[in-house]
Amino acid sequence: MARIYLSPPELSGSELAALSGALDGGWIAPIGPDLDGFESDLALVAGRRYAVAVSSGTAALHLLLHACGVTDGSEVLVPSLTFVATANAVRYCGGHPVFIDSDDDTWCADEDLLLIELERRRQAGRLPAAVVTVDLYGQVARCESIAARCAELGVPLIEDAAEAIGATRGAPAGSFGIAGAFSFNGNKLITTSGGGAVVTDDEDLARRVRHLATQAREPVLHYEHTEVGFNYRMSNLLAAFGRAQLSTLEQRIARRRDINAWYRTLLSSTPGVRVMPDDPAGRPINWLTCIEVDPLVAGFSSDDVIAALATDDIEARPVWKPMHLQPLFAGHELVCRDPDNAVSTRLFERGVCLPSGRMGDDGRARIERALRSLIGQVTAS
Ligand SMILES: Cc1ncc(COP(=O)(O)O)c(C=O)c1O
Missing domain, CATH: 3.40.640.10 (Type I PLP-dependent aspartate aminotransferase-like (Major domain))
Incomplete structure (x- = not known):
């Protein structure tokens, strides 16, 4: 496959x-x-x-x-x-x-x-x-x-x-x-x-x-x-x-938004999993659909999501590692509200980017199977 x-x-x-x-x-x-x-x-x-x-x-x-x-x-x-x-x-x-x-x-x-x-x-x-x-x-x-x-x-x-x-x-x-x-x-x-x-x-x-x-x-x-x-x-x-x-920009956007809506429905009843919010004031193109996983609530971590998808050769990656955590920028200032709880640090620790490109029904079925299997393991235990 x-x-x-x-x-x-x-x-x-x-x-x-x-x-x-x-x-x-x-x-x-x-x-x-x-x-x-x-x-x-x-x-x-x-x-x-x-x-x-x-x-x-x-x-x-x-x-x-x-x-x-x-x-x-x-x-x-x-x-x-x-x-x-x-x-x-x-x-x-x-x-x-x-x-x-x-x-x-x-x-x-x-x-x-x-x-x-x-x-x-x-x-x-x-x-x-x-x-x-x-x-x-x-x-x-x-x-x-x-x-x-x-x-x-x-x-x-x-x-x-x-x-x-x-x-x-x-x-x-x-x-x-x-x-x-x-x-x-x-x-x-x-x-x-x-x-x-x-x-x-x-x-x-x-x-x-x-x-x-x-x-x-x-x-x-x-x-x-x-x-x-x-x-x-x-x-x-x-x-x-x-x-x-x-020339096909609008079709591409419609497809990414449809995939985003599909993920939202798929994960809507999974406690501890939040899809990156869409700002109601705008129309995002959902280049990548990302989720945040709270491991204490979900019972699994963002790494578990990446690993579960990898078992069926599906690529997923952590959200960008923030610049203030990069060795390249060691010593650079982070302006934030609470240094012990920076939002970008939390999003990196809990965030996953999910496959968001063109995929057929079989692609969606494979992703759904992998995610449901992970969620099911937690519900069953
Ligand atoms: C937020 C952001 N800025 C800049 C770039 C750099 O673009 P490029 O790879 O075309 O140099 C990218 C993507 O690669 C990006 O995601």
């Missing part, structure tokens, strides 16, 4: 035709009409005026932080519960990430805590160089108040929407703050095998990001450079692939 993966890449069916079209047109160089088209499509999805397609989501974050002036010793407020790329991008600029704990309702950065921390820093005359929010597992972070406050204080707010293309919370993922970043790596809802994008309404910022992503080459015939740039642009071929993927 085939292994069930957490979030395998899915084809739309039109990728080959899109690639052939680009090849037939001779557009195998880094630039071309598909790159322009993909950027227009992305801007539309994010409700932004501009998009710049780049080689990864990490590159998108790096370019944005660099363009915002994050440099040696700059402090940047970043959620602790995220993939390491968010914090690494700060380090690439020489910056120092300060980690913010999650809230219990969305698992994203606790917005009230962020506001308090910003105010504390304002009073101390130590505003951060930037703030990054992360739309965790496909849910747009609560960030309206923080976006407004950052705008008042002149602190750039960057939305890491790597996991959330197509999600909304009043407005689309990628549209909060000065700019958003998407990822198109192989496990994301939309993939270009590897890729990312910056989306923004700020024409100067878009121009600057584009410039930095192409080795900061000056617009003259000879090769003139006045600053360090990067080789981060997406190729026209990958953009053609991305356009084909993007």
Whole structure:
């Protein structure tokens, strides 16, 4: 029986035709009409005026932080519960990430805590160089108040929407703050095998990001450079692939949401198991469905869930290990309400990401069997 993966890449069916079209047109160089088209499509999805397609989501974050002036010793407020790329991008600029704990309702950065921390820093005359929010597992972070406050204080707010293309919370993922970043790596809802994008309404910022992503080459015939740039642009071929993927975005979202609803029903009467809450103010895309298991109530742990699924070759993984627990960031501050009970620590200890990609009835049946068998063992004992 085939292994069930957490979030395998899915084809739309039109990728080959899109690639052939680009090849037939001779557009195998880094630039071309598909790159322009993909950027227009992305801007539309994010409700932004501009998009710049780049080689990864990490590159998108790096370019944005660099363009915002994050440099040696700059402090940047970043959620602790995220993939390491968010914090690494700060380090690439020489910056120092300060980690913010999650809230219990969305698992994203606790917005009230962020506001308090910003105010504390304002009073101390130590505003951060930037703030990054992360739309965790496909849910747009609560960030309206923080976006407004950052705008008042002149602190750039960057939305890491790597996991959330197509999600909304009043407005689309990628549209909060000065700019958003998407990822198109192989496990994301939309993939270009590897890729990312910056989306923004700020024409100067878009121009600057584009410039930095192409080795900061000056617009003259000879090769003139006045600053360090990067080789981060997406190729026209990958953009053609991305356009084909993007054409089925809504179907992909509907499928992930359906899988999420199925898990909710399946686990609704299991004490001690909670599916990551959907914020009623938004429409998450449920990139990954995650659960939190309270072992004292459930009678089994998150590790038991992962092990039970593994017996039938079904992939499941712990929720992101928070940055404040990473050896890489030892000594970095965690801003939280109660240091002995950080929400992100608890979510890591108890959280499991469940298979959330395309699967047939047989896939669902296998997952259900494995989960029911674990739950049944506990009920029987
Ligand atoms: C929250 C978050 N930020 C950034 C990234 C980095 O994106 P990429 O892998 O395209 O560099 C990812 C995913 O990989 C992510 O999940």
